[in-house]
Amino acid sequence: FTAHNNRNYIHLYQTLENNLTNLVKRNSELENQMAKLIQICQQVEVNTAMHEAKLVEECDELVEIIRQRKQIIAVKIKESKVMKLRKLAQQMANCRQCLERSRALITQAEHSLKENDHARFLQTARNVAERVAMATASSQVLIPDVNLNEAFDNFALDFSREKKILEGLDYLTAPSPPSIRDELCTASHDTITVHWTSEDEFSVTSYELQYTIYTGQTNFISLYNSVDSWMIVPNIKQNHYTVHGLQSGTRYVFFVKAINQAGSRNSDPARLKTNSQPFKLDPKTAHKKLRLSNDCLTMEKDESSLKKSHTPERFSSTGSYGAAGNVFIDSGCHYWEVLLGASTWYAVGVAYKSAPKNEWSGKNSSSWVFSRCNNNFMVRHNGKEMLVEASHQLRRLGVLLDYDNNSLSFYDAMNSQHLHTFEVSFLLPVAPTFMIWNKSVMILSGLPVPDFVDCPEEHQEGMMTLCRQQESSYVSGMKGCH
Structure with missing residues (x-):
């Protein structure tokens, strides 16, 4: 019984101790949370007081502007009044003078009419009659011209636009985040x-x-905070912008920040990529038995020398029937395609500049190729060959060179099918390389990486595992072209 009580005591003690520890921890978390809330409340008070003071300041400025404009307009009204009254006073003076002359003439005429002496009447009335007749015939001589338009302008105070602006005054906030x-x-x-x-x-x-x-960093907040690595284009007024001077075949992360006087907000990140490096076939590297098109995008085997045998081994002593691209790639992710037409003997891949020119691509450690030898498809590097499953109707071969991630992949571009991937730790720049022993091929370069090969990051590990399994099945010295 005592042992049982001891066990209960120990169990209860440990339970209470653990619960107390958790409660203390929880209490500490609540205290921290409360401290944060109090701090936020204090900041709200500070920010609100600052905004209220700013509101008073801005409104006082508006009132002062209105007061100044009121004073200026009132002065203009008074000046207009003084000018118009001055003109009217001058007209009144002219009218008064005319009125006085007219009254004097009327008095003289009435006095002449009252003259009973015919001789005197004829002596004085003739002059008065001429002046009366002249004044009667021409009223402008007596009545001055009064321009009422000068006295009453079409003057109005129209503040409707300003009233609408004032009614639209509001508390300005930072703009909503833009969307790429x-x-x-x-x-x-x-x-x-x-x-x-x-x-x-x-x-x-x-x-x-x-x-x-x-x-490849998925934590965009951490990525965004690494300010040193970002290029910034400020003060853009339109809703689009072209960035120049980027690396070819490279993926970039973009943010757009919308800005006004209240602050700014960022868009969600967008991952955009440049297209592959465009290239053509380099005539200087082409075998003399190959014909290149004028645009250097198509090469054709001169089959006039082919008599009975179509086996490329027959031409091994004369060198490789190939040509290289006119670029060397040392960074980025690049994709190009080869239109194979009816060719059944070819090799497509990449090679270092130091790769031997008088032997097949893939027969040395400086080149990697996908090849077709009649009915056999294979990949070849450093003299090692491995058969690859591919359709005999393969007419469009896609090549993905991811230099930065050390991989070279081949695809059936028409069927969106992965054929093979080399894992290569590239040490030097590589050039695209092409070999044919019959018919012709055409190069399509400068392409964007298509969606079917632009795998999400979570699929990369699975692809690398598949590639390692394929590499383990290499058979050294297998002669697929025999």
């Missing part, structure tokens, strides 16, 4: 044009575009 429109954004191999929209377009004074190379 991925579907409207465009790119070349060295530019990206970013488009965005804003719900508060009329309250935005300017936009600011920020961008950096995307390194």
